[in-house]
Amino acid sequence: MNRERLLQRLFGLGIGAAAVGLATGGIGYGARELLHRQAEAARRMIGKPLGEQAPRADKVWKKKYGDPIELLVLGDSIAAGLGADLPKETFGARLATRLAKATQRSVRLTTGAVVGSESSMLGAQIAGLRPGYVPDVAVIVVGGNDVTHRVPVADSVKHLEEAIAVLRERGSAVVVGTCPDLGALRPVPQPLRSLGSRASRQLAAAQASAAVRSGAHAVSLADVVGPFFITNPDEMFSLDRFHPSALGYKRTAKAMLPSVLAALGVEEDVPFGHQPPAQPSDR
Numbered sequence: 001m002n003r004e005r006l007l008q009r010l011f012g013l014g015i016g017a018a019a020v021g022l023a024t025g026g027i028g029y030g031a032r033e034l035l036h037r038q039a040e041a042a043r044r045m046i047g048k049p050l051g052e053q054a055p056r057a058d059k060v061w062k063k064k065y066g067d068p069i070e071l072l073v074l075g076d077s078i079a080a081g082l083g084a085d086l087p088k089e090t091f092g093a094r095l096a097t098r099l100a101k102a103t104q105r106s107v108r109l110t111t112g113a114v115v116g117s118e119s120s121m122l123g124a125q126i127a128g129l130r131p132g133y134v135p136d137v138a139v140i141v142v143g144g145n146d147v148t149h150r151v152p153v154a155d156s157v158k159h160l161e162e163a164i165a166v167l168r169e170r171g172s173a174v175v176v177g178t179c180p181d182l183g184a185l186r187p188v189p190q191p192l193r194s195l196g197s198r199a200s201r202q203l204a205a206a207q208a209s210a211a212v213r214s215g216a217h218a219v220s221l222a223d224v225v226g227p228f229f230i231t232n233p234d235e236m237f238s239l240d241r242f243h244p245s246a247l248g249y250k251r252t253a254k255a256m257l258p259s260v261l262a263a264l265g266v267e268e269d270v271p272f273g274h275q276p277p278a279q280p281s282d283r
Contacts, residue, residue, distance in 0.1 A: 052115050054080040057087035060108045062100035068108040069264070071096055072135035072172070074125050074163070075142035078180070078252070079113030083243030091244070094253035095139065095260065102257065103266055110135065118145045119156040122163035137263050138167045139256065141221070143179025143207060147199045156203060157210045164214040173263035174216035177256055178204035181222035181230075208275055215277045217259040217270075224255040224273035 054077065060068055073079050073092040081090025088097070096107040110133070112125040119142050140163065146156040164174050181204075182196035204222055211218040235247050244252060259274045261267040270276060 052082075054082040054115060055084055055087040055090055056111070057081060057090045057093035057096075058109050058111050060106050061093065061096040062106050065100055065104050065106045068106035069099060069103065069137070070133075070135040071099060071107050071109050072129070072133075072138040072167075073109065073111045073113050074122055074138060074140045075113045075177075076117045076145055077113075077115040077243055078144070078177075079139070079141040080111060080115050081113075081249060082115050083237075084246050084249055086246070089246035089249060091141070091249045091253055094249050095256060098253055098257050099260060102261060103264070113141070116145060117142065118149060118151055119143065119159040119163075120151070122159055123166070126163060126166055134170050135167075135172045137173045137175060137260055139175045139177065139260065140164075141177040143200070143203050144182065147179060147182060147196070147203055153203050153206050157206050160207055161210050161214050164211065164216045168215055174211070174214075175219065175256065175259045175263050176207060176211040176216050177219045177221050177252075178207040178211075179221070180204075180225075212275050212278045217263050217277060218275040219256050219259050220273045220275075221252065221255070224271075225252050 071092070073095070077083075079091060081087075081092060084090045087093055090111075092109050092111050092113075096109040100107045110129070112129060114121065114125060117125070122140065122142065140160070142160070143156065145151075160176065164176070167174050179200045182200040201222060204220060208218040208220060235245065237243070237245055237248060255273075258267060258270045259276075262270050262274075262276060
């Protein structure tokens, strides 16, 4: 089996990009075969038991409060809520409910996120929004598929920056949840898991820098919620052991909330793992 075919197998698993560094660096045949066997084993364990569609949760949450905040969620399967059993358990719904309680205002949720999306698809998600729609705050969670499909970091960041620019030009505040740590995926054995962790953290760091430089808030999901997925995988992951469970989305929404409140001007200070936009003199 040649190196190109091996890499294709790894990419199909979804951790291929993490192995590129070693493969192009000239690792031996035995090491490549080990990665191949690990990739195939992980593929069989993960599978696709959840399908391709997340529950639709778009509506006004906590109507009793009135004066709704417009919340937009863009990105990949995590943003869409794949792995939740009910609409109220998705990431968007969890965040909308927490935001409503914190502000005592209703929240109208609009989900533009699409399962399987890469950063390059953010533009299409924005273009697909209803005409004239201007969210008060847009939350973007994306990056995992960029890593697994070996998208260059520079390309991923470019598409993220473009999406942030369009949203801010419309008058929306933006919060970016950076790429989760793929090292939390237990079905992926070592050393493949460590390679995935390294690649995802590199992308997350680049996303955070680009976000704050572009005037958005950045939240390191690897830091603020990643430890829960590592220490409590049976509770935090859904049936496929790849996407968050209802509890996983609850934790993720809770972790994102401080920056969402800060972006809306409700709060000033943010905790560890959160970065406010850079000052104009720092950009």
